[in-house]
Amino acid sequence: MSKVLVLPGDGIGKEIVAQALKVIERLNTDFNLSMELVHGLVGGSAYDETGSPLPQETLDAAHQCDSILLGAVGGYEWESLDRDLRPEKGLLGLRAEMDLFSNLRPAILYPQLASASTLKEEVVSGLDLMIVRELVGGIYFGQPRGIIEKDGQMYGFNTATYYQSEIERIGHSAFQIAQKRDKRVCSVDKANVLEIGEFWRGVMEGVAKDYPDVELTHMYADNAAMQLVRAPKQFDVMVTSNLFGDILSDCAAMLTGSIGMLPSASLNKNNYGMYEPIHGSAPDIAGQDLANPLATILSVSMMLRYSFNQLGIAEKIDAAVNKVLDQGYRTKDIASKGDKVVGTSEMGDLVVGALQ
Numbered sequence: 320m321s322k323v324l325v326l327p328g329d330g331i332g333k334e335i336v337a338q339a340l341k342v343i344e345r346l347n348t349d350f351n352l353s354m355e356l357v358h359g360l361v362g363g364s365a366y367d368e369t370g371s372p373l374p375q376e377t378l379d380a381a382h383q384c385d386s387i388l389l390g391a392v393g394g395y396e397w398e399s400l401d402r403d404l405r406p407e408k409g410l411l412g413l414r415a416e417m418d419l420f421s422n423l424r425p426a427i428l429y430p431q432l433a434s435a436s437t438l439k440e441e442v443v444s445g446l447d448l449m450i451v452r453e454l455v456g457g458i459y460f461g462q463p464r465g466i467i468e469k470d471g472q473m474y475g476f477n478t479a480t481y482y483q484s485e486i487e488r489i490g491h492s493a494f495q496i497a498q499k500r501d502k503r504v505c506s507v508d509k510a511n512v513l514e515i516g517e518f519w520r521g522v523m524e525g526v527a528k529d530y531p532d533v534e535l536t537h538m539y540a541d542n543a544a545m546q547l548v549r550a551p552k553q554f555d556v557m558v559t560s561n562l563f564g565d566i567l568s569d570c571a572a573m574l575t576g577s578i579g580m581l582p583s584a585s586l587n588k589n590n591y592g593m594y595e596p597i598h599g600s601a602p603d604i605a606g607q608d609l610a611n612p613l614a615t616i617l618s619v620s621m622m623l624r625y626s627f628n629q630l631g632i633a634e635k636i637d638a639a640v641n642k643v644l645d646q647g648y649r650t651k652d653i654a655s656k657g658d659k660v661v662g663t664s665e666m667g668d669l670v671v672g673a674l675q
């Protein structure tokens with residue numbers, strides 16, 4: 320029996336997670352999933368109830384569970400709080416506490432939604448790539464850092480750092496994912512101008528020796544950005560540092576043109592994961608039954624695939640989502656002329672009904 324901590328968070332988080340829970344309940348009753356759910360608070364709603372965006376109770380529950388399903392955090396009402404009390408601290412705190420160093424960001428464009436992309440349909444239709452981003456190291460965390468006075472003027476600085484072990488573990492993560500896909504890894508760096516890039520490249524070459532079945536190529540980050548927009552279907556798995564991954568994964572997400580469709584995972588070395596849609600809490604549409612729940616439902620599929628090795632059930636969820644899209648049902652954010660527009664809750668019910 321797997322135990323999952325459910326953290327709906329703020330804004331549309333509650334509505335979209337409710338749909339994912341409907342799917343889990345159906346899988347539990349009819350498909351022998353046996354997933355136990357534990358409920359907790361995170362983000363602004365946790366702050367309102369407990370004075371902290373990440374209460375100790377949530378941290379304890381995170382340790383007692385096998386993975387986390389998260390909605391989204393944030394909202395206007397908490398924006399003026401001290402940085403340490405803001406909803407986002409809840410997310411960052413969970414990542415740090417559980418050492419979730421491997422961020423998986425798939426960019427999948429369902430053929431039914433190809434017209435939603437700003438790119439030409441033939442460039443993106445059928446796109447299915449995975450960006451593996453190092454999440455807890457690199458220039459975002461490196462020391463020293465600061466803004467100081469120096470040589471009679473102000474001076475700002477950050478430091479990009481990686482230990483060999485940090486690059487190795489994200490490398491292993493990427494290669495193992497590639498083994499379950501098309502067996503190709505493209506490692507992205509700036510080895511032409513940065514020592515840390517040269518180092519990254521060398522360590523990746525070493526990791527690759529453990530995976531003779533997977534092809535490793537390298538690309539400079541600036542070229543990778545161009546190639547993502549020019550011919551994104553050339554990629555299977557891309558692995559990169561925290562900074563480049565932040566930028567490239569948002570770029571890849573936008574290739575699909577539908578923020579409400581994309582799930583993500585952040586994993587630690589034991590394949591414990593936090594699974595969440597890539598979008599935020601969308602306060603502009605919260606409480607109106609307008610949010611697209613599919614990214615959250617697909618986050619459950621990712622959880623089954625990457626943390627619980629239940630590929631068969633994960634495929635059932637993916638197939639159900641495909642079927643509902645094939646039938647022409649869309650939430651407003653992904654609807655075109657002629658589609659059947661449905662609300663958050665009905666979309667959840669449709670996916671539940673399409674599970675076979």
Ligand code: NAD
Pocket residue numbers: 331335390391392393394395407410578579595596597598599600601602603604609610611612614652
């Ligand atoms: P957002 O992703 O919440 O919304 C951007 C736009 O996309 C909005 O117009 C929104 O209505 C739409 N949108 C997002 N998800 C949707 C869905 N499932 N269905 C339909 N439409 C959807 O980003 P934002 O507006 O920049 O941020 C809002 C809040 O969310 C902020 O407080 C921000 O800090 C927070 N945020 C949280 C996360 C997270 O929890 N991981 C990520 C990004 C932003």
